[in-house]
């Protein structure tokens with residue numbers, strides 16, 4: 659069982675989108691639970707929308723809302739391989755975020771490639787991730803697919819700040835943007851070229867994370 663906190667104190671960083679899509683692709687070969695610690699309950703609402711969809715379009719993982727992060731301790735006894743935790747995106751909730759990280763094994767930090775997004779990300783790293791001593795990676799998301807160099811430049815800048823950054827990144831697609839309203843995730847999108855690319859991005863992220871975790875287990 660591995661508990662993965664998805665965090666960034668900046669709202670709109672791509673946390674909830676990352677939690678739902680990584681959960682979907684990870685659930686293709688293991689048992690996955692999403693824990694929604696955000697009082698705004700965006701992924702809980704997303705899952706409720708999905709529950710109303712016909713069979714075959716149902717989410718391939720479970721979602722629970724739990725605003726008490728210490729409950730993550732008890733959840734370790736449940737029969738899941740991976741728990742992804744969606745966290746609130748503002749500084750008021752830093753105590754909650756600290757408690758989530760205290761009960762996690764790994765932190766994934768999604769961030770937009772924009773320079774303005776980097777300060778809140780670095781702040782989250784310095785105040786919450788670094789003191790925890792947990793292994794972590796930054797994931798660059800919402801990359802304009804017409805301007806992929808934005809991704810590589812952002813990755814480079816973040817590495818210059820001393821941060822560990824995933825090689826894979828997530829591009830922006832309308833299908834991701836509409837997903838919370840339609841109740842879909844990467845694995846249930848209606849087939850199209852863009853749906854395939856959107857899902858492919860998160861499959862690459864999942865693969866890279868798995869290889870990091872395999873090395874952790876050996877170490």
Ligand SMILES: Nc1ncnc2c1ncn2[C@@H]1O[C@H](COP(=O)(O)OP(=O)(O)O)[C@@H](O)[C@H]1O
Nearest residue numbers: 669670671672673674675800829830831834835
């Ligand atoms: N890869 C993406 N492509 C398109 N839209 C995205 C993508 N990732 C996030 N978004 C959109 O950006 C906004 C913020 O994303 P969200 O996942 O809710 O961030 P957070 O949970 O960090 O606040 C949402 O409207 C979401 O649909």
Ligand SMILES: [Mg+2]
Nearest residue numbers: 673674696700
């Ligand atoms: Mg969110």
